[in-house]
Amino acid sequence: MGYTKYCQGYSEYTIINKLTSHLEHKPGAAVEVDWSGPSMAYVDTSTGEIVTVYLFVGTLPYSQYSYVEPCRDMKMDSFIRAHIHMYEFFGGVATRLVCDNLKTGVVSHPKEGEVVLTVDYEAMGSHYQTAIMPASIRKPKQKASVEGTVGKIATAIIARLRNEAFYSFEDLKAAVAKKLYGFNHESFQKREGSRYDSYLDEKPFLHPLPSVPYEIATWVYGRKVNIDYHVVFEYNRYSCPYQYARKSVDLKVTDSTVEIYSGSARIATHNRFPSGRRNQYSTHPEDMPDKFKFSPWDDIRIKNWARSIGDYTAQAIDRIFEGVPIKEQGYTPALAVLRLSNKYSEARLEAACEFAITSGIKKPRYHHLNSILASNQDKIYVERKKADAKEHSQMGYLRGSSYYGGDNDDQ
Template identity: 35%
Template sequence: MALLLQGRSYREVVETAGCSHRDVARAKQVIGANGITSVEGVSDAEVAGWFPDGRRRVSDEYERPEFESVLQALKHRRHFTLLQGWRRYADAAGTGKKKYGYAQYCALFSDWARTNDLVAVLRHEPGRAMHVDWAGDTLDVVDRGDGSVVKAYLFVAVLPYSGAVFCRAYPDMKSEAWLDAHVQAFAFFGGVPQLVVPDNPTTSTHQRHKGDAERVVNARYQQLADHYQCAIVPARAKKPRDKAAAESAVNVVNLRVIGYLEGETWFSVSELNEAIDERVREVNRELRRADDSTRWERFETEEQHLLTALPDARFEEVAWKQLKAARNYHITADYQHYSVPYSLAGQLLRVRLTSRLSIWRFGGHRILRLGASSIAVGGR
């Protein structure tokens, strides 16, 4: 509102305040409706009355945690975690109001710290999160046939608590590479954290509204999260502290991996990945930090056992289509024709396409193979 009263444009307000165009329009509407000429002296109660959202009524039903003491414990007690703070809050005798769950407790603590403009070193909890991002620098791969050079892009994943790093090269940064990199990272660590924190690449998120800085996870990325039973929490735009661990890991990869390998010639991405594995092994297992521990030592002793076990089946992307069986009891999927039981002729069928050859059952009918895909057929 102050920026609007200064005569700033919508675009300037959005860039300065990090809000959406809808927020600016709403603030402009309130200014006009209430004849506001200055925000000096405006109380919190007045702001709450101008912008009601119902959250205050809901929050009144819950007992408010005391975050100041939690922050001091995080600063001065090395082994204190937010989980301990939440358990004390949940177990303490209260006023009879509801208690927040652990996830909401953590979110409220983060909001409280930002609101109070606190810059504190918050210790990450083991097994809770994995930060992921693409490294900014690339490596060149030479085609043996014609000598052409293509770029290899490096995916980086890090567990903030132990600092254990994973890195893998891909010929592009498309969705298929992004999803496969996560699968490879989970396998590398031998388990799945509770949260995955990506940046905001278009391969994993999409904008909900034009001009809105908020992004939501797309369907393909959500399939992977559902398969591994973890949550995807994209970092906020222009909030580097949300992804500080990933930025640090990218810097390590730029120095210790790309810096060592960029002077050599690579003829395939698989060959490059073998060299990357050696460099990552050195970063994780040989480089000792200030406390004389390695990343991998801390990972194995304090974090690995807290990761969720990998699912029995490897993730594969699934696409569903509705196709009608022709009178000759054939359907066409992925440019191929396949016969179905003659009793299904003329019916609308649900077809499940996957990228790997496998045999499944769906709706009482056996899945039959289509080239590089498998197909599951079921009735309406």
């Protein structure tokens, strides 16, 4: 074969094997994600350092509606948080999630066998009920939509902001969001409408978001429960049932909660203390043994105790609270009165309060009632009261002479 014939045949071969076709994407079927190659930066005003910012990009292939988020790094936490914010931006979840083979998401992608995802990335996919399907290695055409978007935002966002200086991460993030809005609402060149218009047609096909957003969790294994049935995490203490004291437990820590596990069983859940707080206690009453459980004293509890003893005791306590400008000032004198029932008895305290009130003491206090009880005046009062009641019952009913007749009363 001559050289000319060879070149002609090879040219025809390459053309046949490089044919392309138009892909018809189904609405809500997939979302593609990737990191932008070009980056941005802002100036840290405290140090003067220029900080590099990376752009996370997500695209719905059907509508080409896109999400862009600046991130300080490309680590696991930033990667997953960007996914969470992307789903919130889209207002729904696609059936498939197509990503690159980044170490933050994919452990291994063999030619044969199953793809192995990182634990956190797989947990996020399970939470949003989406199938994570990494593209084949060195085959970016399997996520052509997001690859195209990465190229477009280099012009629509990065290039248009290249002459602006940013002095905080928040300012840069706000500027990117503003340019992203224009990018999504700009009209297509070769089709009608905009990315946003197509997104409105696609949105009904997206699966609804879970009721609770996914939270990134960090596991701490083999943490010892102290003798006070609390577990220490970041210098703060969280309770678990006292039966687990001196045992080892695992902690699942998110941005907002601390969950305590014994094996596969969750035994306690707490709100996480904000960063910077130290030596704080989060204790559930149900985790405490019965001997440690008590209710704080307040005016309601004190008055209920007084009413359980009797009406006159309740009146005495009410008068104590009425005589103080703030209710907290009445706690100590009221409890001092009520504790006399432990020293003597509830019946004697009730009698002493009755004797004090009926004797004209407007606001009986501890020293009044203690003096009455110590001198047994309450017993004397009760005995006199019983005697008066007995004498009254023995007198009977006196009838006048008119009842019996005689003299001028005869009928």
